[in-house]
Amino acid sequence: MTTIRIPALGLLAALFLSASVQAAVDGPALYKEHCAKCHAETGQADNWRGYLYFARNFSSPDWQKKMTDSNILEEINDGPRIMPSYQDSLNSEQKAAIIKVIRGFGEK
Numbered sequence: 641m642t643t644i645r646i647p648a649l650g651l652l653a654a655l656f657l658s659a660s661v662q663a664a665v666d667g668p669a670l671y672k673e674h675c676a677k678c679h680a681e682t683g684q685a686d687n688w689r690g691y692l693y694f695a696r697n698f699s700s701p702d703w704q705k706k707m708t709d710s711n712i713l714e715e716i717n718d719g720p721r722i723m724p725s726y727q728d729s730l731n732s733e734q735k736a737a738i739i740k741v742i743r744g745f746g747e748k
């Protein structure tokens with residue numbers, strides 16, 4: 641009996657863990673917390689830090705077209721100029737969720 645029960649419990653635990661990880665990743669909230677102060681809540685860098693630092697306007701159609709998702713990921717990991725690197729401070733799920741938010745700024 642135990643040989644059947646143990647794997648079943650493991651599966652349940654794995655399901656529970658993956659569900660709670662997914663619930664914890666909230667792209668818009670992460671963007672607000674980490675990125676909005678320079679790129680603005682609109683993604684257009686139309687706030688004082690955005691102007692001061694010449695941060696990127698994510699709503700530009702040209703920019704959206706030229707950047708692939710992996711380009712964006714590279715920038716998040718690198719942190720160009722004054723932007724901090726998020727290489728280690730965000731995990732890949734969080735970065736993917738933020739990239740989705742950035743893509744949303746390009747949709748009108």
Ligand code: HEC
Nearest residue numbers: 674675678693694695696712715716720721722723726738
């Ligand atoms: C301290 C201000 C600051 C913060 C915080 C910040 N950025 Fe930036 N970001 C910048 C600046 C300045 C640039 C450089 C603009 C450029 O490359 O012309 C930049 C560039 C970028 C670029 C590349 C633009 C390009 O065309 O190469 C991406 C993508 C980006 N930021 C995403 C993010 C994301 C996502 C976050 C949050 C996780 C974030 N930034 C947080 C200031 C900031």
